[in-house]
Amino acid sequence: MSNTPGVTPEIPQLDPMRVQVRKHAMLNAIEEEPRRRWWRIAVPASVLAAAVVATTVLWTPTNPSAYASWTAEPRAPGPGADSVVEKCRKLIAESPTADMPDWPETPTDLTIVDQRGDLTMVLFTGPESEQSCLGSPKGIEMAGGGGSPNGRPPLGSARFRMGSLGTSDPDPGQGEPRRTLVAEVGAEVAKARVSTDDGKQVTATVDNGWMVAWWPTKAKAISVTLYNSAGEVIGTESAEIK
Amino acid sequence: MTDEELWGQVRAGDGEAFGQLFERHAQAVFAYCLRRTGAWSVAEDLLSVVFLETWRKRASVVVEGSLLPWLYTVALGVTRNHQRARTRYEAALGRVPPHDADDDHADDVARRVDAETRTRAVIAELEKLSAGDREVLEMSAWSDLSQAQIAQVLGIPVGTVKSRLARAQHTVRGAFVEEAL
Numbered sequence: 289m290s291n292t293p294g295v296t297p298e299i300p301q302l303d304p305m306r307v308q309v310r311k312h313a314m315l316n317a318i319e320e321e322p323r324r325r326w327w328r329i330a331v332p333a334s335v336l337a338a339a340v341v342a343t344t345v346l347w348t349p350t351n352p353s354a355y356a357s358w359t360a361e362p363r364a365p366g367p368g369a370d371s372v373v374e375k376c377r378k379l380i381a382e383s384p385t386a387d388m389p390d391w392p393e394t395p396t397d398l399t400i401v402d403q404r405g406d407l408t409m410v411l412f413t414g415p416e417s418e419q420s421c422l423g424s425p426k427g428i429e430m431a432g433g434g435g436s437p438n439g440r441p442p443l444g445s446a447r448f449r450m451g452s453l454g455t456s457d458p459d460p461g462q463g464e465p466r467r468t469l470v471a472e473v474g475a476e477v478a479k480a481r482v483s484t485d486d487g488k489q490v491t492a493t494v495d496n497g498w499m500v501a502w503w504p505t506k507a508k509a510i511s512v513t514l515y516n517s518a519g520e521v522i523g524t525e526s527a528e529i530k
Numbered sequence: 531m532t533d534e535e536l537w538g539q540v541r542a543g544d545g546e547a548f549g550q551l552f553e554r555h556a557q558a559v560f561a562y563c564l565r566r567t568g569a570w571s572v573a574e575d576l577l578s579v580v581f582l583e584t585w586r587k588r589a590s591v592v593v594e595g596s597l598l599p600w601l602y603t604v605a606l607g608v609t610r611n612h613q614r615a616r617t618r619y620e621a622a623l624g625r626v627p628p629h630d631a632d633d634d635h636a637d638d639v640a641r642r643v644d645a646e647t648r649t650r651a652v653i654a655e656l657e658k659l660s661a662g663d664r665e666v667l668e669m670s671a672w673s674d675l676s677q678a679q680i681a682q683v684l685g686i687p688v689g690t691v692k693s694r695l696a697r698a699q700h701t702v703r704g705a706f707v708e709e710a711l
Binding site: 295299301303314315 | 545546548549553556557565577578581585638641645648651655656667668671672702
C-alpha cells in the first residue's frame, strides 16, 4: 500500500482533435436516429440483441469452466430441462426489451431444447423474433437472438436462412466466450452441422423448422452442412447473416 | 449558456446544443471512465457511450444546474458493465476513426501509458473494497459532486453515502484518504 499512488490519479487532457472527432461521430449517429429506429442497430447483428438482454453470468471465479461438460454432439434433454425452459421463458418475458415499443414482439413458442452435457440451450420463436437462452446448474443467461418488428418472411422453398449469430465475449476474468448460431431450416433438413474456423464440427439440434448450435469459443462459423433423414448431404450454406 | 439552457434545447432535439455539452463535459466523463477502467481506448469509447445513452434518454431527464450528476449516473452504469454498453453502441462507435498510432508523438504515448499504469494501480487497491463502498469513494474523490448529489447518482440515502465513505476511508488508508476527503 505504501507504494501506491493517490486515489485520484492524474488524467491527461484529451487531445482536442480527438474530442472533435468523437463529437462529430456522435452527432452523425444521433442525426440518423429519426431515419433508423434504434432497434435496427441491434437486429441485423443480433449479437446486440443478446447483449442488451443478457442478465446473469454463469461463470464465477470458483468455477473455472462453466462449459466443461459441453459436447459437439447434442444429447436428449434430461429431466432438468423443463425447469430451464420455464426459467428461460420467464427471463425472456422480463427482459428489458420486452416492453420496448420499437422492439420486436417477445417470442413465446418453445421451439428447441438443445442439451450438451449439463448445459441446456432453449430456443423460443415468435412471429417477429427468436431468442435463445442457456441454462446450467450454475445459472441461466440469454444467448443469441434476433428479429424484426416487420415480422419474418416465409422460408418458402428455401432450405436454410440464418437467424442470428450471437457472441458472448466477456472481459478477461469475467466469464468465458461463446458463440450461438440460430437458423431456420426447411422441412427436409433432418440434421445440420456447423464448421468453425478453429476446426470444430458442431452438430446442431434441429426441430420445428429451426436449428441451434453453440460452442464455447469465439471461433467463427464458416459453413453449415445440411443433411436429409437418410443422412445425405443436401446442401452447404454460408453462416453469414445477410 | 448554462447546462440547463442547453439541455432545454437538447430535449427539443437540438444536436448542436448536445455537442456543446459534450465539449464542456467530455474531459470529466473521460477521466471518470479511465479511472474506473484503467484503459485509455476503452475510456474514450465509454465517453461516447455515455453521451449516446444520455441523448437517447433526453426526453425523460430533467437537468437542474449542471448536467454532470446525470452524466456520472450514466457513466457509473456503463462502466459497471462496459462490454455490454459498448456492444449496444457498436454501430455508432464504428464510425469513430481509429486513433492512428503513427501520428502520436512519443510523449503522448508515454503519458497515456503512464495514466493507464497509475489508474490500474489505484483500481487494484480499490478492489479491496466492497462495490458499494468503492463507488462512493470513487465518486467522492473523482467528481465535484456534493454528498447529496452522490446519493442521488448512486440511488442511496445521504446517510449511507457518509457511512460508506467513512468505512472506505478506514479500509483504504494512507495517501488515499487525504485525497478522498
